[in-house]
Amino acid sequence: MRHLLFVCSGNFYRSRFAEAVFNFHTTRFDTSCRAFSRGLATHLVAGAGDLSPHTREALALRNIPRHHTARSPVPLAHGDLTRAHRVIALKESEHRPLMRSQFPAWENRVDYWMIHDIDAAPPADALPQLEEQVLALLRSEAASG
DSSP: OEEEEEEESSSSSHHHHHHHHHHHHTTTTTOOEEEEEEESOGGGGTTSOSSOHHHHHHHHHTTOOGGGSOSSOOBOOHHHHHHOSEEEESBHHHHHHHHHHHOGGGGGGSEEOBOOOTTTSOHHHHHHHHHHHHHHHHHHHHHHO
16 A cells, blocks of 8 residues: 655644545545655644644535544654655645755655645635645546556
8 A cells, every 4th residue: 555645734734634535535536545644843733632623624514534534643753754655745835944954855855735824824715725636636646556
């Protein structure tokens, strides 16, 4: 099985939503890929709970069961990067500098998307955009085998 890694800052909102959407829809697409997610700055959400209320609500609206994402935020480790066949960081301007400082050998091996965090776009805008990109990615993964 191939593994796809979604990376964001806190592993609390965007990356967990992407992970759940991807994993939920894998049965609709003929792919042997499974997603997991990690955060580059999970300390920023310490004490905030196990999952963003925005993510929880968006998953519920889509009837995506919670078990399609991890139980709680997990910091990114080198082993996660080597385990994944593809790594996607969810906002280049936010995550490239963190990759450069924490995992410099990986900075240019990551695909960067442009999904704003809650400080720059409301979840009602960001999460549908993210869902659209995840579904396009699923179609691409299924086509490539």
